[in-house]
Amino acid sequence: MGGRAERIAFWGSGAIVALVIAIGLVSPLIGYDPAAAVDYEQKLLGPGAGHWLGTDAQGRDVAMRLMKGTEAFFLPGLMAAGIATMAGALLGAIAGYAEGWGRTLVVGFLQLVDTLPRLIFIILVCTILNPSITLIAGVAGVLFIPSIATVIRRKVEALGSEDYILAHVAHGFSTTRILLYHILWLQARPLLIRQATYVFGYVLFVETALSYLGDYGVQEPTPSWGNMVAQTRELGGASAWPWVFPAVAIAVTIAAFLAFGNLLARRDEEAIR
């Protein structure tokens, strides 16, 4: 496995992920007033010295809005990834380890949630509750619990049939320690990394998609990569600068998160093996 191409992909995607995280962390510290940024004198400029990535139809700096746009998905994405991996890992471990009623209940719950088509269910929730991005991300996190739980469950069952769990029970470790530390942390970490980055990417998708559609999600004038892309609707074909960078940012960020999660997980797997 590996080779030069994979190393390049790992460090390349890692750099993008690091950049997005850094921007996501720094952005809230920088003040931004969308109303004050409007300047019709400067509208629809191409990339240049004053505005690195140009300006939009209201003369607002695209680079600035791109940066502030990370706030829309950064914390919600982290939260959803946290909910999905933690609850998924726990329920997956229970489904793979427990017996009797507890297991039936957990498996039933997982199967149930797994049948809900994610985006459609989120739109349904939006129609009823018109919620904030945070709540939407929470729902997305819950919707991802089954897919993570399934992966963990398979891992636990595989280790069970390898006598791994039994050997640790025999040694006197408590079930909690075996499941949380020996299995989830030491053995299933690559799986969790991969799933967590996937969920983060999904939240980025949902946030930008909803903000693009415009009814839910982040509303103008607050910037989101999604509502920046939505400017295609007002612009007709007048200029591509206001929306092409956010569109590419969405594509590249999601690809980078997925690729980095995958490659990081693979490295971790190799270290374990």
Add this chain to the structure above:
Amino acid sequence: MSELLLEARGLVKRFRSQSLLRGSHETRALDGVDLQIRVGEVLAVIGESGSGKTTLGKVLLRLTPATAGEIRFGGNDLRALRGKALRLKRREFQMVFQNQRANLHPKMTVRQMLDESLRLHRPKLDAEGRAEHIGGLLERVGLSAKAEQRPESLSGGERRRVGLARILATQPKLIVADEPTSGLDAAIKLQIIDLLRRLKESSMTYMLISHDLGLVRRIADRVVVMLKGRIIEEIPAERLGDPRHHPYTARLMRAAHLSEDHASQGPSVIEVGVGGEQRHGGCVYAADCPVARERGLLTRCRQERPEPVALGPGHWVACFASADPIEEEP
């Protein structure tokens, strides 16, 4: 005779697989096993794969629940222990699993693993005390130089020794070792055997599960033979040369001798292969037994369960045709 460490009576373990389409299907992995292990002895359980040896080990150590029967360990009723009490008791009886992947953490160094065990089982030791203890343990298993290594860079024999060191860290009273030498080449096997013997001298009690008669001869004090979930013979190790055996044991020994003759260094591993359905009424070996056929005992063997018949001090067989030596087959 020294005092009893573990005593099991009437152990039954049934596995039931339920299928909507096929109805329930039952296998008896243990079919009424009585067993005693005395302090300081090495008891070997031999039999081919599928005879229930490993299940017996797991049931005795409360790793798999028994369907019926009684297990007493050092005066405690083991089957009544639950939760934390059971976990604390576990340090007194440890198991070496056949599957080495199961015993070790791929991501931890030898020292970290031993440290983890000591933290759990010797909570009173401080960091310094643990470090000292780890040094002692590694010396006992001859791995002092490998403390900072991870399992991936250890050989098969070294991994097994780490597994043993980890178990010794709990200062157990009883070790159940499941095929401790399987999958190792001859030289490393000897190292392990040597280690097990040295530990035996420090008055450790073992239950050795194996189908390697060579290993059994070298370190066991007492041997029980299992077939299809039952113990069919018990014999002191030094009397293994006695010509009187259960017909199945006789066949096992012959098979082992044959393979030993072929390659004196090679594995004396026994595998004779017993076919047929499990029968609960009579002798488990009836269907394959040449002696039963020869002596016209087949009907009785199939219907009655044979009771143990004493053949000498500490030696009994569960066979109706036990009184006479089993003739060698031509």
Add this chain to the structure above:
Amino acid sequence: MSRALRLLLAAAGRTGGALVLLMGASFVIYITIRSAPGDAIDAISPMGTPPQVKARLLAEFGLDRDPLTGYFAWLFRSARGDFGDSLVVAAGESVMAVAWPAFKITLILSGLTLLASLALALLGALVLGRPAGRQQLLTGPLYVITSAPSFVQAVLLAQGLNWTIHRYWEQLNYETPPWYPIPIYTDSLMPYVFAGLALLLGDGLFMDFFNAIRAELEGLRDAQFIAAVKAKGARTWGHIARNMLVPLVSGYAARLPIVLGGVVIVEYIFTLEGAGYLLLEASRERDFPVVVGISVLFTATVIGSTLIADVLRTLVDPREVARGG
């Protein structure tokens, strides 16, 4: 028991399980409706709904009863295909009459896209063979491009097409195609093709398929029984094809929900009159019976496709009967 009977029993069991799941999922949907803040009836009816319509809604969704009996009342009506009447997007018409034709469009679009994606991935895997270093020059960029959400692909595609036609077609005084400029209402089939293309290129669907198929082929090539077949001098393709069928079918079913998620927004971008567009319209107009009806349809489709894949798998691989029964 004969094999046919066992298969039938297994299929019946799976169908029963799927129905239970559908009931559970519809319960989740129903509870979500009930969880609306304040007076549920206000939350789920559009502004300015007359009182008699509100009363009808109240009865249709069983909001005047406790959640459990309300759910069963709603379930029995829904099970008969009666999701009430549309309030806004097609006011007065029954939800099914509005949603079903749109849903068929969505289903065909998603199904064909998925099929095309599968065919392309299979072709790619067969042509490229085993993964090799230099291929990453091709698969790497393809990975980046295809991981983008399908709605981003759709936006880029639509804008690119508009721009190209504007720049070259119009300048040269050619007649512009009937679907220009996107989005526009048109009878042309092209927007459907574009939507399919965006879906095909988006959501990580293609590479996911490609990698899965390639891994499966790889495993089969290395499998012992294939080596045995080869040793006998027989052709291996038949065996490989038969063994690929199961992963392909289950892969198809497993990815349908992904496409069904993407299709909603892509339909909106190309103004296709599918269920996704209808769902967003109804959601915007708070046409609640339509939103719920379409949600149930989508959920039923996901469950149904999993069920079909399960049953097909049982037919191809008889061991599954014993395992699953």
